[in-house]
Amino acid sequence: MIPLQWLIGICVVVGAVCALWRARRWFRGQPAKVDFVRGLMRYPRSYFVDLHHIVARDPYTARMHMMVAGGFTAALLLTLAVHLFNIDSRVLAWLLLVFLALMGVGAAFVAMRRSPKRARLSAGGFSRLPWSLFAFAAAFFLATLPKAGLVASFAALSVPGIVVLLLAAWGCAEMVAFLPLGPMKHSFAGAMHLICHPRFARLGAARPDSGLKPLDLSAPKLGVETPADFKWNQLLGFDACVQCGRCEVVCPAFAAELPLNPKKLIQDLARAVDPGGNDLAYAGSSYPGRSVGHAHGGPSQPIIGDGAMIHPDTLWSCTTCRACVQECPMMIEHVDAIIDLRRFQALEKGAVPGKAPLVLAELRATDTQSGAALASRLDWAADLSLPLISTKGECDVLLWLGEGAFDLRNQRTLRALVRLMRHAKIDFAVLGEEELDTGDLARRLGDEATFQDLAKRNAATLAKYRFRRIVTADPHVFHSLRNEYPAFGARHEVLHHTMLLDELMTNGALPKTKAQPTKTTYHDPCYLGRYNGEIRAPRAILDAIGVERVEMERSGMRSMCCGGGGGAPVTDIAGKKRIPDVRMEQARETGAAVVAVACPNCAVMLEGVVGPRPEIFDVAELLLQAVEAA
Amino acid sequence: MAIDVAVLVSVGRHPVSGRARRADADARAVELALSIAGANVRLIHAGDPGEPALRDYLGMGANTMTVLRMAPEADPVLPLSAHLSSMRPQIVLMGTRAEGGEDSGLVPYLVAQALEVPLVPGIVSLSLAGERAEMLQGLPRGRRRSLAASLPLVATVPVMAPAPRMSAFGLARRGTIEVKDVTAAADEARAAWTEGPARRRPKRIKVMKAASAADRVRAVTEMAAGKGKVLQNLPPDEAAKAIFDYLVAEGIVQAKP
Amino acid sequence: MSEERIRRDPRAERETRRARAVEAEEALAPAASESPSGRIRRDPRAERAARTGRAAEPVAAQPSAVPESESGRVRRDPRAERASRTGRATPVAPQPATPVPSGRVRRDPRVDRTAQRQATAARAEAAAPVKTVADPKFLILAVPDLEDARLSSHDKDVIGAARGLADAGGGAVVVLAFTGPEGVKDGLGEAGADRMLRFADASFAGYAPERRAAAVLAAIQALNPQHVLFPDTGVVGGDVGRRVAVALGDRAASNVQRVAPDRITRRGRGGRADFALAPPRVLLVAAEAADPVIDERYEARELPAPRTEAVPRVKDRGLAATDPATVPMAEADFIVSAGNGVHDWDAFHRVAAALGASEGGSRPVCDAGHLPRHRQVGASGTLVEPRCYVALGIAGAPQHLQGISKVERVVAINADAHCDMVKRADLAVVGDVQALMPALERIAKERRHGN
């Protein structure tokens, strides 16, 4: 079988060349600190545990992938042994047959998955893939039969010999020689991505690694303008995309038909790296309302712009909900990329749409989003006489009020929380005038300068006082204080109010309540659930007060955004629908009379839905009602 | 043909926090200047070059600003006029009035007088047709007047002009400030003024005419209670009449006698 | 988003109520107390004269011009008295009275006749006696905007302020009116003018600040008024006034909030500070800085207008056509706005047109495409400030109310008597908006257009 040996040999060499060729484009990016050794050592765990954990959420695909990927990897190694190096071993041959059979069955699953055609899966090279897999498996299955002693060996120029050679040529071209360029690219780039992941800490972490990294504001260029401004391992990440469309399915903006599709976004970023890059070869769903084929880019061309690779509306449609990141089997960091791009738009171009520039200007001039006087943050609580930490000096719980304190709706939540804390005799205080906006909104909008300014000043204020922990009813505040402030020297224990209330219920500081038979569904705020992993405490409270709790189709870590994050309400990019309307429809489907929320933004977004709908209450409000009824 | 557009900018104050920032009307003047095709926009400020709020203007896209260094409350008119006379820009723009000091709105008039060029107040757009500027002047209630004048000219930009673009941090940081020392006379007249916090004027009471004391009290207390009149169970014609009468009484619509 | 969010808490509300009560007292104050400056005293003699049908002329010997009147109605200026007691001089010495030498002014018999006719007509209309100042000690010149040949309330306030300055020292108010060829629709006498100067030439109409400034300067030269008052409006009084001040070399006081003979208050620092100073010659007066003249009538005797000349350097090419439907929302004067309660869109467009109002809408109706996106009112739409806002079938969500937080007059029509828009409204009609729209359209057509 000399020709087959040659074929394999050539394909391996071509494959290596192609891999280097492909890798070259990643190095158009910026240097990044990467620990290869650590990455390599951890690779098996990263792949078999962390990645599998994500893939396994879709059992069909998981099974399919295990067969195809496992079968192919083993088969490839054995093929090299058996057919390239001609190791004559029946055992190896038999093993090879088993793995090739497994791969063949997997290829059948791949084909079945694509039929009937599904919108989230890309066509193009991917439509060919099951047949390429099949060709590879069939070719080597036939070629291995003689080696396993099952049939007599056949000559290369016999009919079966030629069939084998042709099939092997097809299979090896796709699966070996041009693997780094075709749809199988994901396996190669994906493996490299896992080893060099830009958020390496994410692998195996107990809690989501979701905090944004501070930007060096003295850098010559702030944020990402061109593909070459990304870190090289971010570019590698984009290349790892397998176009599975899982992110597309979960993206709230895509669901509401805003012009965003995270899958196309990643594909556009991957394609923009090539000189003369375009999206002509993209064969998946487009950004809603926009057709494929208008994107143009290059390694040193601006990515964002009308007529560039990505339209600004796409960039600003994202709510930073992290649903795509949560789902992506290639562990691509969409939100980091989006924020990097936004940083350039905000800091270098001042091109932030909608009302966002006004909000940012108010933040800079008043330290509040609404341009209110800092002193008026306590206006709503005039009758509650909240103790100030500046007069107390120290306390157990420092209550962070947030922007919700300026909003009539959320003052009800805060009022409920304060009354519950009083009921439980918590020693708490507020910062009053000293509390500035956390800067969370500014940061999601890319205005890192305003964020860092606020963060530094807040950190300095917090350093002045003694308290055991910070509690807030706003998950956005919770996230920035807990995950993003430590970089500015503020290391404190931070609790979301549901976590505190759950604790107070458990330790008996709050009384047991009578069961409330209202059918209630809980909407997870992204910044509490996906960003911080806290999906238990709010449910525990609801269960403790005995409501009839029903879950929406999407809940917990895979919940769907209300549309209120990432500054989306202020950039207000138009879509066919509104994200909260889509989410409310899911709530209506449960038949619940009440949607329990745990975030001021969710409350506002969901209350903005018109027409008959369930009532919206914060978990704290529901708990207070129950406690007062008891 | 590039034309020189000078924009005089001042340091504004946020109405609630009082913090220094770009002045709203001046920022709109910069925006308008940047929107003029082929304009070579130069920013000029008379005051303290160290004031960080000045960078807000640089963040809008003009790379340099000339600051005529003088005491913040000195009279800027002479140094500004002198600088402009040597620079000879075709167009001088500025906000209708500042928001951080006297806010007299007189500076543009004094500058125009010193330069001996026409002044056009309250413009919301400007385009060039040869040596002439064609402008729209903003009037109350959304009306616009079309004006034309030959260059050079001084024009002021009101807060109803198009909103200014966001100031970008990176541009603001990189922009350069050229400092020119000038001598400015201290504002002596100003020394005799006394300054206090703005006193909120009581809201004008609606029933002014033939008002008895009792009427006025009633009007004010009704306003305070925020209680409007609620009409229930009226046939549509009567309800419509009540609304129309209200609109006429409030002078919103005029009825034919 | 700089809008205040709506906050409600009992203490704050209590405080507002208290503050409002204080306002009420303040509002009462001028009427109840005999303020020495700026207030018109009634002249019982004149009133009697008017009742008995005698001509007003004999009353001409106005006590205001005769401080030592035997009837004891000597005007006191406590502040001036205080100043003299403490030995401090009043900051601005009253200018030497400049009586207008009637002899020097050439009378135009034609003008006199028109003036007489006007005066007679006015007398027939109003019962109030005509007040005259025959021999003023000084003059105060007021230059109202007279946009559309009408005195705006701001104009009336400015004349009221001039009245206050004049009455405080026995002066007279001269109103300089750019009337346009058609004349003024409102009575200048009722607004408080003792004299008037009319510039009726068409060349003063439209945007003619250079010509107007020249006219005012000529009037100043002829009359030598102690002060010249303008409404501090963007491109009319505020513009002409500044031109006049600059020409005079006077440091005009702009954004004047309170006017008294010796001290005025003007606002600065972006609206956060008040400056008190001795009044300069030119005063650019803010709206509501003084009360207008009410229930009084002055002579408004016409003086001959000086001839003036100026070469305009800015060419007025006329008003750009404005249609209420295309007025930018933020500048609209009157808005009729639709919410989810509106189903009959033809009826909505018709009623807005019949009322001459700009159209607005809540977010859901813009989302649904019933109105274009730029018509959306609210936190994520436009923050509007019309004089009146009519909300048809709008619930009044906080984000919507944020958009109308500065509106003074809100009319709501809603099926739900308990919705927040009804609570916010000054006039609310509870009922079906579909039925109401045609009715309102009908009545608007009948009474606005007479068909």
Ligand SMILES: Cc1cc2nc3c(=O)[nH]c(=O)nc-3n(C[C@H](O)[C@H](O)[C@H](O)COP(=O)(O)OP(=O)(O)OC[C@H]3O[C@@H](n4cnc5c(N)ncnc54)[C@H](O)[C@@H]3O)c2cc1C
């Ligand atoms: C971030 C955010 C920003 C937002 N920004 C804005 C904004 O800028 N502007 C805005 O408007 N909204 C905004 N909203 C939406 C807002 O919360 C409300 O959903 C919206 O204002 C409701 O509009 P509506 O009153 O027309 O509709 P609905 O809430 O459906 O109210 C319809 C009203 O019509 C009445 N009605 C029904 N039928 C009749 C009838 N036949 N006759 C008389 N009355 C009838 C009903 O009683 C009801 O009061 C925002 C929401 C969010 C979350």
Ligand code: SF4
């Ligand atoms: S973060 Fe959320 S909104 Fe943004 S792209 Fe991902 S899924 Fe879509």
Ligand code: SF4
């Ligand atoms: S980005 Fe991730 S989830 Fe989205 S298509 Fe690519 S691989 Fe799939």
